[in-house]
């Protein structure tokens with residue numbers, strides 16, 4: 001076992017199934033066209049929804065923060081790792097989200113871990129959509145709370161679970177705001193209504209809705225005008241916001257409890273100041289640039305409409321996440337590889353992340369794709385799609 005023989009055997013099996021993926025090493029930063037081994041490749045798989053990774057205001061903010069604070073925070077938040085820039089970010093973020101408070105973590109993943117571990121004990125029950133993100137699934141596993149699953153967006157089943165679990169101290173309904181593999185939107189108004197009927201807490205993870213849904217990208221609660229009725233909003237600073245990090249937006253009581261109890265907050269060093277400054281600059285850009293989200297949506301609608309006209313199956317996508325369903329893992333990866341030969345990067349997503357026969361390339365449209373970029377992609381997708389008899 002010292003040679004990790006069992007892991008080597010698993011890797012061989014992945015190769016046999018067509019699911020083995022070495023890391024792709026890019027020679028340029030996150031952008032629309034990226035350099036790969038001396039070639040320019042059109043990027044259709046990045047979460048950089050608004051193109052903020054290269055925004056001049058964000059770069060400037062990072063540089064200035066390094067000059068002011070240095071490169072690291074030196075500690076966890078509860079010791080010397082809360083610098084003025086972290087506090088400013090949380091205040092402006094709360095104002096942006098319209099909540100009493102926010103608390104920033106190092107990533108969206110650790111935000112879910114920290115919150116779930118804080119709010120769920122053996123007296124509580126969490127009721128979770130079956131397609132929720134891995135960070136929610138793992139976050140729940142780390143708690144002593146009781147776990148119930150409901151079929152994807154199945155409101156009848158959700159109601160059943162709420163009915164069956166009335167005796168717990170608290171019921172927490174948790175859902176992704178935008179589902180990361182299919183790009184569909186959670187039925188939040190109906191979830192909120194059910195939760196209100198059964199006295200449950202509503203927890204929405206807006207990783208793929210932050211910067212995407214709602215006015216100026218304020219998220220799904222704003223999109224559905226549910227202010228004050230969603231108790232816990234999670235956002236990520238790693239996707240549309242262009243840097244890295246995650247946050248809870250909600251009540252001051254919850255924030256205080258997290259500061260005292262959330263293990264991923266307590267036992268891991270805080271964001272470097274340049275990252276916090278970058279996120280703050282990004283929130284300011286979002287506030288002042290509604291045209292970014294408008295462009296994201298007009299590109300999304302254009303692209304998805306054209307894919308449908310070509311005959312592609314894009315599943316239940318309603319957002320800039322647009323999967324093209326291909327089939328088995330091996331075929332999906334061959335499709336992705338063929339697209340790369342045609343200068344398109346479209347990441348294949350296969351079992352166990354999605355069902356065995358639902359392998360897909362997950363396309364993500366961004367605000368910065370030009371019409372020419374999208375038409376180029378459509379032309380190549382059509383050619384490769386015909387080759388694979390997908391259309």
Ligand SMILES: Cc1ncc(COP(=O)(O)O)c(C=O)c1O
Nearest residue numbers: 107108109133135180207236238
């Ligand atoms: C729904 C959801 N939650 C959380 C995360 C994790 O966010 P981060 O990349 O900031 O850790 C993701 C990322 O894919 C996500 O899709």
